[in-house]
Amino acid sequence: MRNPRPLPVELTAVPFTVYEAADAGVSAGRLRYRGLSIPSRGVRIPAQLAAVDPIAKVRPYTIVTPFSAASHATAFKLWDLPGFLPGRDDGRIHISRPDTMAIVRRTGVVGHVGQFFADEIVNLNGLVITSRPRTWLDCARKMGIDELTVVADHLLRIPRPEFEGRSEPYATMAGLADMLDRHKGTPGIQKARLALEQARIGSDSAQETKLRLALEYRGLPEPQLNVPVELGAGVVRQPDLAYREQKVAVEYDGEGHSETAQIVRDIAREEDFARAGWLLVRISRRHMENEARAAVAKVRSALMNRGWSPK
Template identity: 45%
Template sequence: MKTPSALPDPLSSTPFTWQEAARAGVSRRRLSHHSLASPSRAVRVPGSGADHSLADMARPLTQVTAFSAASHATAFLLWEFPGFLPGSNEPVIHISRPEPMAIPRRRGVVGHRGQFFDDEITIGADSAPETRLRLALGRAGLPTAEANVRTELSPGVERQPDLSFREWRVAVDYEGEGHSEPEQIVRDIEKQEDFARAGWILVRISKRHMTTDARTAVRKVRRALEHHGWSPI
Protein backbone atom coordinates (compact mmCIF):
# COMPACT_ATOMS: atom_id res chain seq x y z
CA MET A 1 0.00 0.00 0.00
CA LYS A 2 1.32 3.41 -0.95
CA THR A 3 2.72 5.42 1.93
CA PRO A 4 0.73 8.64 2.35
CA SER A 5 2.50 11.97 2.01
CA ALA A 6 3.62 13.61 5.23
CA LEU A 7 1.33 16.20 6.75
CA PRO A 8 2.75 19.68 7.38
CA ASP A 9 3.36 20.84 10.94
CA PRO A 10 1.44 21.14 13.17
CA LEU A 11 -1.20 18.95 11.49
CA SER A 12 1.06 15.91 11.74
CA SER A 13 0.84 15.87 15.54
CA THR A 14 -2.52 17.33 16.58
CA PRO A 15 -6.21 17.03 15.61
CA PHE A 16 -7.29 19.51 12.95
CA THR A 17 -10.22 20.66 10.83
CA TRP A 18 -10.66 20.29 7.07
CA GLN A 19 -10.44 24.08 6.76
CA GLU A 20 -7.06 24.12 8.51
CA ALA A 21 -5.88 21.34 6.22
CA ALA A 22 -7.06 23.20 3.11
CA ARG A 23 -5.19 26.33 4.19
CA ALA A 24 -2.07 24.20 4.57
CA GLY A 25 -2.48 22.75 1.07
CA VAL A 26 -3.50 19.22 2.08
CA SER A 27 -5.54 17.40 -0.58
CA ARG A 28 -8.97 15.86 -0.01
CA ARG A 29 -7.52 12.50 -1.00
CA ARG A 30 -4.90 12.73 1.76
CA LEU A 31 -7.61 13.60 4.27
CA SER A 32 -9.47 10.41 3.32
CA HIS A 33 -6.51 8.13 4.03
CA HIS A 34 -7.07 5.46 6.69
CA SER A 35 -4.09 6.75 8.70
CA LEU A 36 -6.29 9.65 9.84
CA ALA A 37 -9.12 9.00 12.28
CA SER A 38 -12.41 10.82 11.77
CA PRO A 39 -14.11 11.32 15.15
CA SER A 40 -16.59 13.81 13.68
CA ARG A 41 -17.34 15.30 10.26
CA ALA A 42 -14.74 17.76 8.96
CA VAL A 43 -12.30 16.77 11.76
CA ARG A 44 -9.26 14.55 11.33
CA VAL A 45 -6.93 13.08 13.94
CA PRO A 46 -3.42 11.76 13.19
CA GLY A 47 -2.89 8.38 14.88
CA SER A 48 -5.20 7.25 17.65
CA GLY A 49 -7.40 9.67 19.55
CA ALA A 50 -5.92 8.18 22.73
CA ASP A 51 -2.60 9.80 21.76
CA HIS A 52 -4.02 13.31 22.20
CA SER A 53 -5.16 15.34 25.17
CA LEU A 54 -8.77 16.32 25.78
CA ALA A 55 -7.88 19.92 24.95
CA ASP A 56 -6.41 18.84 21.60
CA MET A 57 -9.51 16.79 20.76
CA ALA A 58 -11.94 19.52 21.80
CA ARG A 59 -10.25 22.40 19.95
CA PRO A 60 -11.18 21.46 16.35
CA LEU A 61 -14.75 20.69 17.42
CA THR A 62 -15.12 24.28 18.62
CA GLN A 63 -13.63 25.49 15.32
CA VAL A 64 -15.91 23.64 12.88
CA THR A 65 -19.07 25.03 14.52
CA ALA A 66 -19.11 28.82 14.68
CA PHE A 67 -19.53 30.60 18.03
CA SER A 68 -19.02 27.47 20.11
CA ALA A 69 -16.97 26.51 23.15
CA ALA A 70 -16.19 23.44 25.24
CA SER A 71 -18.60 23.28 28.18
CA HIS A 72 -20.19 21.18 30.94
CA ALA A 73 -18.23 18.02 31.86
CA THR A 74 -15.57 18.77 29.22
CA ALA A 75 -14.93 22.26 30.62
CA PHE A 76 -14.94 20.77 34.14
CA LEU A 77 -12.01 18.51 33.19
CA LEU A 78 -10.15 21.12 31.13
CA TRP A 79 -10.32 23.66 33.94
CA GLU A 80 -9.09 21.04 36.43
CA PHE A 81 -11.87 21.64 38.94
CA PRO A 82 -11.60 19.45 42.06
CA GLY A 83 -14.11 16.67 42.67
CA PHE A 84 -16.20 14.78 40.14
CA LEU A 85 -18.91 15.94 37.77
CA PRO A 86 -21.37 13.33 36.41
CA GLY A 87 -20.56 12.65 32.77
CA SER A 88 -16.85 13.46 33.09
CA ASN A 89 -15.89 9.86 32.31
CA GLU A 90 -18.01 9.60 29.15
CA PRO A 91 -16.14 9.40 25.79
CA VAL A 92 -17.87 12.49 24.35
CA ILE A 93 -17.08 16.19 24.20
CA HIS A 94 -19.59 18.77 25.38
CA ILE A 95 -19.93 21.85 23.16
CA SER A 96 -22.16 24.88 23.76
CA ARG A 97 -23.34 27.73 21.53
CA PRO A 98 -24.97 30.96 22.72
CA GLU A 99 -28.72 31.36 22.54
CA PRO A 100 -30.61 31.47 20.20
CA MET A 101 -28.17 29.59 17.92
CA ALA A 102 -28.82 25.95 17.09
CA ILE A 103 -27.44 23.28 19.39
CA PRO A 104 -24.35 21.55 17.89
CA ARG A 105 -25.29 18.13 16.52
CA ARG A 106 -22.48 15.88 15.38
CA ARG A 107 -20.89 12.51 16.17
CA GLY A 108 -18.87 12.47 19.38
CA VAL A 109 -20.44 15.70 20.65
CA VAL A 110 -23.12 16.48 23.22
CA GLY A 111 -24.53 19.85 22.25
CA HIS A 112 -25.91 22.56 24.54
CA ARG A 113 -27.06 26.16 24.50
CA GLY A 114 -25.73 28.60 27.04
CA GLN A 115 -25.09 32.22 27.91
CA PHE A 116 -21.65 33.54 26.96
CA PHE A 117 -20.17 36.58 28.68
CA ASP A 118 -18.10 38.68 26.26
CA ASP A 119 -16.07 40.30 29.02
CA GLU A 120 -14.74 36.89 30.05
CA ILE A 121 -13.69 35.75 26.58
CA THR A 122 -10.23 36.52 25.24
CA ILE A 123 -9.00 35.32 21.87
CA GLY A 124 -5.49 33.91 22.23
CA ALA A 125 -5.64 32.35 25.71
CA ASP A 126 -4.03 28.96 25.15
CA SER A 127 -5.40 26.79 27.91
CA ALA A 128 -8.06 26.56 30.58
CA PRO A 129 -5.60 27.15 33.48
CA GLU A 130 -4.33 30.29 31.75
CA THR A 131 -7.90 31.52 31.30
CA ARG A 132 -8.70 30.79 34.95
CA LEU A 133 -5.63 32.77 35.95
CA ARG A 134 -6.52 35.73 33.74
CA LEU A 135 -10.06 35.88 35.11
CA ALA A 136 -8.81 35.63 38.70
CA LEU A 137 -6.42 38.54 38.10
CA GLY A 138 -9.28 40.61 36.68
CA ARG A 139 -11.58 39.83 39.61
CA ALA A 140 -8.81 40.95 41.98
CA GLY A 141 -8.77 44.40 40.37
CA LEU A 142 -5.42 44.04 38.60
CA PRO A 143 -4.86 45.61 35.17
CA THR A 144 -6.08 43.79 32.08
CA ALA A 145 -3.49 41.30 30.87
CA GLU A 146 -2.75 40.59 27.21
CA ALA A 147 -2.68 36.94 26.19
CA ASN A 148 0.16 35.46 24.12
CA VAL A 149 1.61 38.69 22.74
CA ARG A 150 5.07 38.40 21.20
CA THR A 151 7.38 40.94 22.80
CA GLU A 152 10.84 42.03 21.62
CA LEU A 153 13.01 42.10 24.73
CA SER A 154 16.21 43.04 22.93
CA PRO A 155 17.43 43.05 19.33
CA GLY A 156 16.83 39.54 17.99
CA VAL A 157 15.28 38.25 21.22
CA GLU A 158 11.51 37.76 21.27
CA ARG A 159 9.42 35.98 23.88
CA GLN A 160 5.71 35.19 24.03
CA PRO A 161 4.52 34.88 27.64
CA ASP A 162 1.09 33.50 28.46
CA LEU A 163 0.04 36.86 29.90
CA SER A 164 1.74 40.22 29.88
CA PHE A 165 1.39 43.70 31.32
CA ARG A 166 3.64 45.59 28.92
CA GLU A 167 3.15 49.00 30.54
CA TRP A 168 4.69 47.65 33.77
CA ARG A 169 7.07 45.13 32.16
CA VAL A 170 5.56 42.16 33.95
CA ALA A 171 5.04 38.80 32.24
CA VAL A 172 3.25 35.73 33.58
CA ASP A 173 3.69 32.09 32.54
CA TYR A 174 1.54 29.18 33.68
CA GLU A 175 3.74 26.09 33.95
CA GLY A 176 2.05 22.72 33.63
CA GLU A 177 3.49 19.28 34.28
CA GLY A 178 5.62 19.35 31.13
CA HIS A 179 7.79 22.06 32.67
CA SER A 180 9.39 19.49 34.97
CA GLU A 181 11.23 17.85 32.05
CA PRO A 182 15.02 18.53 32.10
CA GLU A 183 15.08 20.15 28.65
CA GLN A 184 12.13 22.37 29.50
CA ILE A 185 13.75 23.45 32.77
CA VAL A 186 16.75 24.71 30.78
CA ARG A 187 14.45 26.59 28.37
CA ASP A 188 12.51 28.13 31.25
CA ILE A 189 15.74 29.37 32.88
CA GLU A 190 16.84 30.94 29.60
CA LYS A 191 13.45 32.62 29.22
CA GLN A 192 13.58 34.07 32.73
CA GLU A 193 17.11 35.38 32.09
CA ASP A 194 15.96 37.04 28.84
CA PHE A 195 13.17 38.87 30.67
CA ALA A 196 15.45 39.88 33.55
CA ARG A 197 18.09 41.33 31.20
CA ALA A 198 15.38 43.44 29.56
CA GLY A 199 14.19 44.80 32.91
CA TRP A 200 11.06 42.65 33.07
CA ILE A 201 9.73 40.47 35.89
CA LEU A 202 8.60 37.01 34.79
CA VAL A 203 6.11 35.56 37.28
CA ARG A 204 5.97 31.77 37.09
CA ILE A 205 2.69 30.17 38.17
CA SER A 206 2.04 26.47 38.78
CA LYS A 207 -0.99 24.41 39.70
CA ARG A 208 -0.33 24.79 43.42
CA HIS A 209 -0.68 28.57 43.11
CA MET A 210 -4.18 28.18 41.63
CA THR A 211 -5.94 26.71 44.68
CA THR A 212 -8.45 28.75 46.72
CA ASP A 213 -9.51 30.82 43.72
CA ALA A 214 -5.90 31.45 42.64
CA ARG A 215 -5.19 33.69 45.63
CA THR A 216 -1.48 32.83 45.76
CA ALA A 217 -1.12 33.43 42.02
CA VAL A 218 -2.88 36.78 42.30
CA ARG A 219 -0.62 37.76 45.21
CA LYS A 220 2.52 36.95 43.21
CA VAL A 221 1.40 38.96 40.19
CA ARG A 222 0.24 41.89 42.34
CA ARG A 223 3.66 42.09 44.04
CA ALA A 224 5.43 42.14 40.67
CA LEU A 225 3.16 44.90 39.32
CA GLU A 226 3.57 47.01 42.45
CA HIS A 227 7.36 46.55 42.29
CA HIS A 228 7.26 48.10 38.83
CA GLY A 229 5.11 51.05 39.80
CA TRP A 230 1.51 49.92 39.46
CA SER A 231 -0.91 50.90 42.19
CA PRO A 232 -4.69 50.46 42.48
CA ILE A 233 -6.74 53.60 41.85
Protein backbone atom coordinates (compact mmCIF):
# COMPACT_ATOMS: atom_id res chain seq x y z
CA MET A 1 0.00 0.00 0.00
CA ARG A 2 1.37 3.38 -0.97
CA ASN A 3 2.21 5.83 1.72
CA PRO A 4 0.11 9.00 1.52
CA ARG A 5 1.65 12.26 0.42
CA PRO A 6 2.88 14.20 3.46
CA LEU A 7 0.69 17.04 4.60
CA PRO A 8 1.99 20.58 4.22
CA VAL A 9 4.07 21.51 7.23
CA GLU A 10 1.57 24.11 8.43
CA LEU A 11 -1.11 21.40 8.77
CA THR A 12 0.91 18.81 10.68
CA ALA A 13 0.94 20.41 14.12
CA VAL A 14 -2.61 21.70 14.58
CA PRO A 15 -6.20 20.72 13.85
CA PHE A 16 -7.41 22.25 10.58
CA THR A 17 -10.47 22.60 8.36
CA VAL A 18 -11.02 21.01 4.97
CA TYR A 19 -11.09 24.54 3.53
CA GLU A 20 -7.61 25.26 4.86
CA ALA A 21 -6.43 21.94 3.47
CA ALA A 22 -7.85 22.73 0.03
CA ASP A 23 -6.18 26.13 0.04
CA ALA A 24 -2.89 24.36 0.84
CA GLY A 25 -3.31 22.00 -2.14
CA VAL A 26 -4.39 18.88 -0.23
CA SER A 27 -6.69 16.60 -2.22
CA ALA A 28 -10.03 15.35 -0.97
CA GLY A 29 -8.71 11.79 -1.15
CA ARG A 30 -5.78 12.61 1.13
CA LEU A 31 -8.20 13.98 3.73
CA ARG A 32 -9.93 10.58 3.86
CA TYR A 33 -6.71 8.66 4.45
CA ARG A 34 -6.02 7.03 7.79
CA GLY A 35 -3.80 9.13 10.03
CA LEU A 36 -6.32 11.95 10.13
CA SER A 37 -9.12 11.79 12.66
CA ILE A 38 -12.47 13.37 11.87
CA PRO A 39 -13.97 14.69 15.11
CA SER A 40 -16.69 16.59 13.24
CA ARG A 41 -17.58 17.32 9.64
CA GLY A 42 -15.17 19.71 7.99
CA VAL A 43 -12.54 19.28 10.73
CA ARG A 44 -9.41 17.13 10.65
CA ILE A 45 -6.80 16.38 13.33
CA PRO A 46 -3.41 14.80 12.54
CA ALA A 47 -3.30 11.55 14.52
CA GLN A 48 0.33 12.00 15.54
CA LEU A 49 -0.44 15.02 17.69
CA ALA A 50 0.39 14.11 21.28
CA ALA A 51 -1.19 17.26 22.68
CA VAL A 52 -3.14 20.07 21.11
CA ASP A 53 -3.14 23.66 22.23
CA PRO A 54 -6.71 24.29 23.51
CA ILE A 55 -7.17 27.37 21.31
CA ALA A 56 -5.92 25.52 18.23
CA LYS A 57 -8.33 22.68 18.98
CA VAL A 58 -11.37 24.95 19.09
CA ARG A 59 -10.47 27.30 16.22
CA PRO A 60 -11.49 24.99 13.30
CA TYR A 61 -15.01 24.67 14.66
CA THR A 62 -15.54 28.42 14.53
CA ILE A 63 -14.09 28.55 11.00
CA VAL A 64 -16.39 25.87 9.55
CA THR A 65 -19.36 27.51 11.25
CA PRO A 66 -19.94 30.97 9.72
CA PHE A 67 -20.60 33.90 12.08
CA SER A 68 -19.74 31.94 15.20
CA ALA A 69 -17.61 32.31 18.32
CA ALA A 70 -16.38 30.01 21.07
CA SER A 71 -18.57 30.61 24.11
CA HIS A 72 -20.02 29.37 27.39
CA ALA A 73 -18.00 26.55 29.06
CA THR A 74 -15.40 26.56 26.27
CA ALA A 75 -14.74 30.29 26.62
CA PHE A 76 -14.84 29.97 30.43
CA LYS A 77 -12.04 27.40 30.26
CA LEU A 78 -9.95 29.22 27.64
CA TRP A 79 -10.12 32.46 29.62
CA ASP A 80 -9.13 30.44 32.71
CA LEU A 81 -11.89 32.02 34.77
CA PRO A 82 -12.12 30.98 38.44
CA GLY A 83 -15.19 29.49 40.03
CA PHE A 84 -17.06 26.19 39.63
CA LEU A 85 -18.93 25.71 36.36
CA PRO A 86 -20.71 22.37 35.79
CA GLY A 87 -19.61 20.73 32.54
CA ARG A 88 -16.47 22.83 32.23
CA ASP A 89 -14.30 19.80 31.50
CA ASP A 90 -16.68 17.45 29.68
CA GLY A 91 -14.77 17.86 26.40
CA ARG A 92 -17.61 19.36 24.36
CA ILE A 93 -17.03 22.57 22.42
CA HIS A 94 -19.53 25.40 22.88
CA ILE A 95 -20.21 27.62 19.86
CA SER A 96 -22.53 30.65 19.73
CA ARG A 97 -24.10 32.41 16.76
CA PRO A 98 -26.44 35.41 16.44
CA ASP A 99 -30.08 34.57 17.15
CA THR A 100 -30.94 35.41 13.54
CA MET A 101 -29.10 32.25 12.44
CA ALA A 102 -29.60 28.52 12.90
CA ILE A 103 -28.14 26.87 15.98
CA VAL A 104 -24.96 24.87 15.39
CA ARG A 105 -25.54 21.12 15.18
CA ARG A 106 -22.48 18.94 14.80
CA THR A 107 -20.66 16.14 16.58
CA GLY A 108 -18.95 17.20 19.80
CA VAL A 109 -20.44 20.70 19.70
CA VAL A 110 -23.04 22.38 21.91
CA GLY A 111 -24.70 25.14 19.93
CA HIS A 112 -26.10 28.39 21.30
CA VAL A 113 -27.74 31.47 19.80
CA GLY A 114 -28.11 34.93 21.28
CA GLN A 115 -27.82 38.66 20.80
CA PHE A 116 -24.26 39.93 20.69
CA PHE A 117 -22.88 43.45 20.79
CA ALA A 118 -19.61 44.36 19.11
CA ASP A 119 -17.55 44.53 22.32
CA GLU A 120 -18.76 41.09 23.41
CA ILE A 121 -16.90 39.23 20.65
CA VAL A 122 -13.09 39.40 20.68
CA ASN A 123 -10.03 37.67 19.27
CA LEU A 124 -7.88 35.39 21.43
CA ASN A 125 -4.72 34.38 19.58
CA GLY A 126 -6.62 33.89 16.35
CA LEU A 127 -9.78 32.45 17.89
CA VAL A 128 -13.09 34.32 17.75
CA ILE A 129 -14.49 34.08 21.27
CA THR A 130 -16.94 35.78 23.61
CA SER A 131 -15.33 38.35 25.90
CA ARG A 132 -14.67 37.54 29.54
CA PRO A 133 -17.63 39.63 30.78
CA ARG A 134 -20.01 38.10 28.21
CA THR A 135 -18.76 34.62 29.08
CA TRP A 136 -19.55 35.38 32.75
CA LEU A 137 -23.13 36.22 31.80
CA ASP A 138 -23.51 33.24 29.46
CA CYS A 139 -22.46 30.85 32.23
CA ALA A 140 -24.67 32.45 34.90
CA ARG A 141 -27.52 30.04 34.23
CA LYS A 142 -25.48 27.07 35.45
CA MET A 143 -23.52 28.73 38.27
CA GLY A 144 -24.34 29.63 41.84
CA ILE A 145 -24.41 33.26 42.98
CA ASP A 146 -21.26 32.94 45.09
CA GLU A 147 -19.35 31.32 42.21
CA LEU A 148 -20.51 34.13 39.92
CA THR A 149 -19.26 36.59 42.53
CA VAL A 150 -15.86 34.89 42.44
CA VAL A 151 -15.71 35.47 38.67
CA ALA A 152 -16.94 39.05 38.98
CA ASP A 153 -14.24 39.83 41.57
CA HIS A 154 -11.67 38.33 39.18
CA LEU A 155 -12.87 40.57 36.34
CA LEU A 156 -12.89 43.68 38.52
CA ARG A 157 -9.60 43.30 40.39
CA ILE A 158 -6.88 45.85 39.70
CA PRO A 159 -3.90 43.92 38.27
CA ARG A 160 -0.30 44.18 39.38
CA PRO A 161 1.57 45.35 36.25
CA GLU A 162 4.94 44.10 37.44
CA PHE A 163 3.59 40.53 37.59
CA GLU A 164 0.81 40.46 35.01
CA GLY A 165 1.91 42.76 32.22
CA ARG A 166 -1.34 44.74 32.30
CA SER A 167 -2.58 47.73 34.24
CA GLU A 168 -6.33 47.71 33.55
CA PRO A 169 -8.93 45.36 34.99
CA TYR A 170 -10.81 43.01 32.69
CA ALA A 171 -14.04 44.85 33.47
CA THR A 172 -15.53 47.67 35.53
CA MET A 173 -18.62 47.73 37.71
CA ALA A 174 -20.27 50.14 35.28
CA GLY A 175 -19.34 48.01 32.30
CA LEU A 176 -20.75 44.82 33.80
CA ALA A 177 -23.94 46.62 34.87
CA ASP A 178 -24.33 48.05 31.38
CA MET A 179 -23.95 44.61 29.81
CA LEU A 180 -26.62 43.18 32.09
CA ASP A 181 -28.95 46.01 31.11
CA ARG A 182 -28.44 45.12 27.44
CA HIS A 183 -29.56 41.54 27.96
CA LYS A 184 -32.66 41.74 30.11
CA GLY A 185 -34.45 38.40 30.21
CA THR A 186 -31.35 36.33 29.54
CA PRO A 187 -31.40 33.06 31.55
CA GLY A 188 -29.38 33.50 34.73
CA ILE A 189 -29.35 37.29 34.61
CA GLN A 190 -30.96 37.67 38.03
CA LYS A 191 -28.19 35.60 39.59
CA ALA A 192 -25.64 37.72 37.73
CA ARG A 193 -27.22 40.90 39.11
CA LEU A 194 -27.09 39.57 42.67
CA ALA A 195 -23.48 38.51 42.16
CA LEU A 196 -22.57 41.97 40.90
CA GLU A 197 -24.13 43.52 44.01
CA GLN A 198 -21.86 41.29 46.12
CA ALA A 199 -18.74 41.87 44.01
CA ARG A 200 -15.92 44.05 45.32
CA ILE A 201 -12.72 45.42 43.85
CA GLY A 202 -9.60 44.16 45.59
CA SER A 203 -9.87 40.39 45.92
CA ASP A 204 -6.79 38.63 44.57
CA SER A 205 -8.10 35.08 44.49
CA ALA A 206 -11.21 32.94 44.51
CA GLN A 207 -10.52 31.84 48.08
CA GLU A 208 -10.27 35.45 49.26
CA THR A 209 -13.67 36.15 47.73
CA LYS A 210 -15.20 33.05 49.31
CA LEU A 211 -13.72 33.95 52.68
CA ARG A 212 -15.07 37.51 52.49
CA LEU A 213 -18.55 36.26 51.61
CA ALA A 214 -18.52 33.67 54.40
CA LEU A 215 -17.60 36.35 56.96
CA GLU A 216 -20.33 38.71 55.80
CA TYR A 217 -23.00 35.98 55.61
CA ARG A 218 -22.39 35.23 59.29
CA GLY A 219 -22.76 38.80 60.42
CA LEU A 220 -19.15 39.96 60.59
CA PRO A 221 -18.32 43.44 59.30
CA GLU A 222 -17.16 43.87 55.72
CA PRO A 223 -13.36 44.02 55.54
CA GLN A 224 -11.18 46.13 53.30
CA LEU A 225 -9.47 44.14 50.56
CA ASN A 226 -5.74 44.26 49.85
CA VAL A 227 -5.30 47.85 51.00
CA PRO A 228 -1.86 49.09 52.11
CA VAL A 229 -1.54 49.31 55.89
CA GLU A 230 1.25 51.42 57.39
CA LEU A 231 2.72 49.53 60.33
CA GLY A 232 5.60 51.79 61.18
CA ALA A 233 8.31 53.95 59.67
CA GLY A 234 8.78 52.61 56.17
CA VAL A 235 6.87 49.39 56.89
CA VAL A 236 3.79 48.91 54.75
CA ARG A 237 1.91 45.63 54.45
CA GLN A 238 -1.10 44.74 52.32
CA PRO A 239 -3.19 42.05 54.02
CA ASP A 240 -5.81 40.12 52.07
CA LEU A 241 -8.55 41.42 54.39
CA ALA A 242 -8.24 44.18 56.94
CA TYR A 243 -10.32 45.60 59.79
CA ARG A 244 -8.60 48.90 60.52
CA GLU A 245 -10.74 49.88 63.49
CA GLN A 246 -9.97 46.67 65.35
CA LYS A 247 -6.45 46.34 63.90
CA VAL A 248 -7.16 42.82 62.70
CA ALA A 249 -5.59 41.54 59.46
CA VAL A 250 -6.61 38.31 57.76
CA GLU A 251 -4.38 36.38 55.36
CA TYR A 252 -5.36 33.36 53.27
CA ASP A 253 -2.37 31.01 53.01
CA GLY A 254 -2.50 29.07 49.75
CA GLU A 255 -0.39 26.09 48.76
CA GLY A 256 2.70 28.21 48.10
CA HIS A 257 2.87 29.17 51.77
CA SER A 258 4.32 25.76 52.66
CA GLU A 259 7.59 26.54 50.87
CA THR A 260 10.55 27.39 53.10
CA ALA A 261 11.23 30.85 51.64
CA GLN A 262 7.55 31.77 51.92
CA ILE A 263 7.40 30.57 55.52
CA VAL A 264 10.26 32.94 56.37
CA ARG A 265 8.43 35.82 54.69
CA ASP A 266 5.19 34.95 56.48
CA ILE A 267 6.94 35.03 59.86
CA ALA A 268 8.37 38.45 59.06
CA ARG A 269 4.92 39.72 58.10
CA GLU A 270 3.42 38.44 61.33
CA GLU A 271 6.17 40.12 63.35
CA ASP A 272 5.57 43.43 61.52
CA PHE A 273 1.87 43.33 62.38
CA ALA A 274 2.53 42.37 66.01
CA ARG A 275 4.99 45.25 66.54
CA ALA A 276 2.35 47.67 65.25
CA GLY A 277 -0.31 46.29 67.59
CA TRP A 278 -2.18 44.40 64.90
CA LEU A 279 -3.51 40.86 65.23
CA LEU A 280 -2.86 38.70 62.18
CA VAL A 281 -5.27 35.83 61.54
CA ARG A 282 -4.00 33.20 59.13
CA ILE A 283 -6.50 31.07 57.26
CA SER A 284 -5.64 27.87 55.38
CA ARG A 285 -7.55 25.56 53.09
CA ARG A 286 -8.74 23.38 55.97
CA HIS A 287 -10.39 26.39 57.61
CA MET A 288 -12.48 26.86 54.45
CA GLU A 289 -14.07 23.43 54.67
CA ASN A 290 -17.63 22.95 55.94
CA GLU A 291 -18.79 26.34 54.63
CA ALA A 292 -15.71 28.07 56.09
CA ARG A 293 -17.03 27.74 59.64
CA ALA A 294 -13.56 27.40 61.17
CA ALA A 295 -12.36 30.48 59.29
CA VAL A 296 -15.34 32.51 60.45
CA ALA A 297 -14.80 31.38 64.04
CA LYS A 298 -11.13 32.46 63.98
CA VAL A 299 -11.89 35.90 62.58
CA ARG A 300 -14.87 36.43 64.89
CA SER A 301 -12.71 35.56 67.92
CA ALA A 302 -10.00 37.99 66.82
CA LEU A 303 -12.50 40.82 66.27
CA MET A 304 -14.20 40.27 69.61
CA ASN A 305 -10.77 40.17 71.27
CA ARG A 306 -10.28 43.67 69.88
CA GLY A 307 -13.56 45.05 71.14
CA TRP A 308 -15.97 44.29 68.32
CA SER A 309 -19.35 42.86 69.25
CA PRO A 310 -22.26 41.69 67.09
CA LYS A 311 -25.12 44.12 66.79
